[in-house]
Amino acid sequence: MDYLFKKLKMNKITEFIKKSPKAELHLHIEGTLEPSLLFRLAKENNIQIPFSSINEIKAAYNFKDLESFLKIFYQGSRVLLREQDFFDLTWAYLLKCKEENVVHTEIFFDPQTHVNRGVDFNLVINGIYKALKKANKEFGLTFGVIMCFLRHLDERSAFKMLDHALEHKDKIIGVGLDSSEIGHPPKKFEGVFKKAIDHGFLTVAHAGEEGPPEYIWEALNFLKVRRIDHGVQCLNDRKLVQKLRNDQIPLTVCPLSNVKLCVFNNLNQHNLKKMLKEKLMVMVNSDDPAYFGGYVNKNLIESQIALNFSMDEVKTLMINSFKSSFLKEEEKKEWIKKF
Ligand code: HPA
Ligand code: ZN
Secondary structure, X not given: OHHHHHHHHHHHHHHHHHHOOEEEEEEEHHHHOOHHHHHHHHHHOOOOOOOOOHHHHHHHOOOOOHHXXXXXXXXXXXXXXXXXHHHHHHHHHHHHHHHHOEEEEEEEEOHHHHHOOOOOHHHHHHHHHHHHHHHHHHHXXXXXXXXXXXXXXXXXXXXXXXXXXXXXXOOOOEEEEEOOOOOOOHHHHHHHHHHHHHOOOEEEEEEOOOOOHHHHHHHHHOOOOXXXXXXXXXXXXXXXXXXXXXXXXXXXXXXXXXXXXXXXXXXXXXXXXXXXXXXXXXXXOOEOHHHHOOOHHHHHHHHHHHHOXXXXXXXHHHHHHHHOOOOOHHHHHHHHHOO
């Protein structure tokens, strides 16, 4: 009886997760490249890939850390060449949003991954943006585009990307920082973030995914970020937890990503529940869903089961996704009212 009751309650929460409106704030558009599209584009663009079947791809998507993932991720991105490729990639993700009741999404793109192999910046942003506009027109999805600098490259290269972004100021709301974290502290990009802020871009940065709490401090103090992407290492620094709680700085947590990249051994050991108990401004995101095995709903559902979240905790996570977004205050209120 107890078992039956538990199962019924679980189904109720699962259904609630699926049907509730959600915002996604940590999503790399290149990380939504599903194997079927990867194969099609490799063929059409005549790009050699080291896989001959979906099964081979699945076997290769076994990562031991961030670095081992990024190698495969950048390799996959090589099949994206034409504006239509970026449109198709983005459109496929947006249909997924519609299916999952993600009503607002703020997506990252990595221009250096494309420009550095000869792809035109304009074509990348135009392909992505056209798909977003179509989704807005057809099913009312709202969105923001955040351009990320690759932190394993130098700041000079990031400045060049910022110059490109300035020509697309109407399409890009902010800048971020991603790629290999350890050995590339946020401070390295202080200058380019300052220039971005001076031009009115919002700022975010990956920090404390694998790297130390010190990198979170640096992102806050030197890059003046409005959100921290991941941030799960913050619990190792009590002063930092206090600061993040007092200022309610959003941490865009990605549970399935963290398990796939061995930041936590399994979902039961994820610290998201602890972060909620610390009253931190956390929510659930999918990061690179095609590589990590699930979009937002799966991230929420599996975390709820593994960490035994109550209905209230689930609601808090979903409300936090709107609170932490770059939507206008009135728009946030409208969505939050629905809970
Ligand atoms: N971390 C850092 N860089 C990335 C990630 C991530 O999770 N996904 C794509 N680029
Ligand atoms: Zn990420």
